[in-house]
Amino acid sequence: MARTVSNVVSMMGDFGKTISSEKRVCSDHGAYTDFLTGLGKARPAVWSGCQQCAEERRAEADRIEQEKIIRENTRRSIESRVGRSCIPPRFSDRTFANFRVSSAEQKQAANICREYAENFPAHAQRGRSLMLLGNVGTGKTHLATAVGNHIIREFSLAALYVTAGSVIRHVKSSFDRDTAHNEVQAYQLFAAPDLLILDEVGVQNATEFERTVMFELINSRYEAMKPTIVISNRGRDELPTYMGDRVVDRLRENGGKLVLFTWESQRGKEGF
Ligand SMILES: [Zn+2]
Incomplete structure (x- = not known):
């Protein structure tokens, strides 16, 4: 029909x-x-x-949506400023909550990094840096990227994660005649973010050139009062060999903290 x-x-x-x-x-x-x-x-x-309750619910949903858009735009503008995604995807989920703590030393290291992240604007104002030194697989990169993720999410600041090797390659490539960036621009890229996480210091050969690059890098950030987190498998006494004494001095100024990761590798254990 x-x-x-x-x-x-x-x-x-x-x-x-x-x-x-x-x-x-x-x-x-x-x-x-x-x-x-x-x-x-x-x-x-x-x-x-109640019509007013309904109106308030709608306004609250609009506000949450607006905040989401603003946060997303901020993140994109940070990413375009530093020219790449700030923290590599494999570290983008690292937080303090998912850092496994099974000893007093691990707890202390996590607490120092968490305090640094939570009060980052105050530490940054004084250009206060962190050095995380110790064995492979002890969670140094996890805690450093947790700091980075925290300041990106909570303060909408820019954090950039790089390895010392990639910085050295980037500066070296600026000497080539057909690269798009010159040496000054090469350093500018690493000087721009509010926080630079410099990993794998001491993996390279400790040449004079590499020490010079490390000095230029840390010094340009130091002069701009911008903090750096330096991560190395080398000990406190070995670090000057790879970075130079002046760099280590710069990192220790204004109450910059040294955190030693002295425990065994946690790799292969659950949560790492
Ligand atoms: Zn009502």
């Missing part, structure tokens, strides 16, 4: 119609009229509830 206009209307029944209304009192907004609205034959009619 073909549907006619009249039997479609009858199938819709009371859809959208106000069936009845009652005076009620909202605990937040006082007296209001509650309307019972039909939703057709298939579904039961619904009460509208």
Whole structure:
């Protein structure tokens, strides 16, 4: 049977119609009229509830959506400023919450890094850096990138993670005649972020050239009062060989902290 206009209307029944209304009192907004609205034959009619409550819910949903858009735009502008994704995907989920702590030393290292992240604006104002030194697999990169992720998310600041090797390659390539960046621009890239995480210091050969690059890098950030987190598998006494004494001095100035990761490698254990 073909549907006619009249039997479609009858199938819709009371859809959208106000069936009845009652005076009620909202605990937040006082007296209001509650309307019972039909939703057709298939579904039961619904009460509208307090109109001001509904309006507030809509406004709150709009506000959350707006904040999300602003945060996303901020993140994108940071990423375009530093020219790449700030923290590599494999470290982007590293937080303090998912750092496994099973000894007092690990707890202390995590607490220092967490405090540094949570009070980053104050530390940054003084150009205060961190050095995380110790064995492979002890969670240094995890905690450093947790600091980076925290300041990106909580303060909308720019954090850039690089290895010492990639910095040296980047500066070296600026000497080639056909590269897009010159030496000054090469350093500018690493001087721009609010926090630079410099990993794998001491993996390279400790040449004079590499010490010079490390000095230029750390010094340009030091002069701009921008902190750096230096990560190395080398010990406190070996670090000057790879970075030079002046760099280590710069990193220790203004209360820069040295954190030693002295425990065994946790790799292969759950959570690492
Ligand atoms: Zn209400």
